[in-house]
Amino acid sequence: MQPSDLMSIGVFAGRSGLTPSALRFYADSELLVPAEVDPVSGYRFYRPDQLPRADMLRQLREIGMPLAAVRAALDAGPAEAARMIDQHVAKVLEDAAAARRQAARLTAALTDAPGIPIATLKGPVLADAVEQVSSATAREPSMPVLDGIHIEAGPHAITLTATDRYRLSTRTLVPDELTAATWSATVDAGDLRAAANEMRRCATVHVEASAHGIRLRVAERDDLHCRLVTEPFPDYRAMLANLPEPTTRVTVAKYALLRALEDSAGEHIALSVTDGVPEFLTGEEQSLGSLDAAATGADVRITFQLTTFYPAISTAIGPDVMLDLRGQDLPVTVRSADRGDLTTLAMPIDPQGAFR
Incomplete structure (x- = not known):
């Protein structure tokens, strides 16, 4: 490699996001060894193809991974490195949760x-x-x-x-x-x-x-x-008190609806009630099929984000859920048909983005 192809430690530091002092530390730790070291001046030079390793090294240190684990991750294949990163993050979160619990106990003891x-x-x-x-x-x-x-x-x-x-x-x-x-x-x-x-x-x-x-x-x-x-x-409570009375009510088998939602494609789910017949549709207007649902009240069509609607249904108690609908821009009340002590409100969306 010609000298012109090498980068000085300052240039390499600027391109890798690592400081020169950090690069010296990692060189002495044999995690990122310079391509060449001038025997007279001691100046360190790096190759361009060392940048990916330097970038990965920097990111691993930013998430607090210790040097021994960093070394193993850098030398591992992609799948094994990913597993090691997940393992490290899980340990960090576990330690943080334990520290929070201990801090709460200490605070309680200090106030006494x-x-x-x-x-x-x-x-x-x-x-x-x-x-x-x-x-x-x-x-x-x-x-x-x-x-x-x-x-x-x-x-x-x-x-x-x-x-x-x-x-x-x-x-x-x-x-x-x-x-x-x-x-x-x-x-x-x-x-x-x-x-x-x-x-x-x-x-x-x-x-x-x-x-x-x-x-x-x-x-x-x-x-x-x-x-x-x-x-x-x-x-x-003020928001709940100011909600208008439902204009349409739909009762549907909870687990059948959840399975249909899990199998559906896209980000949106629409609920359409026409002449007393409810139908759940994907964003592409594909029906989710027969779900053992019944409806009373006015015709209506409401669209939800799947990430909002699915949790609201999945946490309901019992085998059935009851949906109280008030219009396409008002919250839908999701409650258990057999026990009313768990109530969830879910906001619909406008597919054109007029409200949310």
């Missing part, structure tokens, strides 16, 4: 204030409720409240609500033991989902509130702590 008893519920029931409503959460840095579950406790019931702006899901539970406390706050959904894995194995969970979060007390296990989200939760 007695909790306010909120409710006592069956562990599996509370875990199911968390998983059902958390499908309507979303991670959005500008609006952290969307990754929270709003909990409202009163003397007779406890309600869990979540929304990602396109869906709203709310579940009401009757506690095993009633308290006189009235309390409401938004709790981190990730903390609750992690706690749900433990709650599912506990017959009873005692929920207590503190200034920084909620404490879930379970027998013969460490207390579970979930942090609060300080951003105000949307006034969903």
Whole structure:
């Protein structure tokens, strides 16, 4: 190779996104050895075909992969390297979740204030409720409240609500033991989902509130702590109160509809009701087939994003779902036909983008 084909360490640093000091470190670690080193000046030179390895090295270090794992990933084939990256990220997430739980315990210990008893519920029931409503959460840095579950406790019931702006899901539970406390706050959904894995194995969970979060007390296990989200939760009750009465109602077998949605192509699903006959259609106007559905009320046609509609159906309780329709630009209420304590609202879309 001619000297003109080689790049100085400064040029290579600029093209690879690595600093010269980092390149020296990786050269001394034998992860990225220069193509040539001037024996007199000690200047290091690199070949253009070393850029892909340098780029991969930089990206692996950016996700926090240790040097030994980076070396193995760089020398592995694509499939094995991908597996190693997935394994590393899973470990990072596991460690972060453990750190968050430990931080919540430390915060609770530092404040050392007695909790306010909120409710006592069956562990599996509370875990199911968390998983059902958390499908309507979303991670959005500008609006952290969307990754929270709003909990409202009163003397007779406890309600869990979540929304990602396109869906709203709310579940009401009757506690095993009633308290006189009235309390409401938004709790981190990730903390609750992690706690749900433990709650599912506990017959009873005692929920207590503190200034920084909620404490879930379970027998013969460490207390579970979930942090609060300080951003105000949307006034969903006012929105629900202002919804007009449904003009059309469709009842459909839940599992048949889910299977049809899974087999459908495209991003959109349309629900058309004509002369009392409901039909589900793909974005290409292909019918999803006979789904054992019935309808009453006015003719209507509503279109949904599949990513909004499918979770709303899948989290419903029981073998059937009931859809309360109000028009093509208003939320559709998805509720269980046999139990009304889980309610989900799903926003339709305009295929031409006039509203969403």
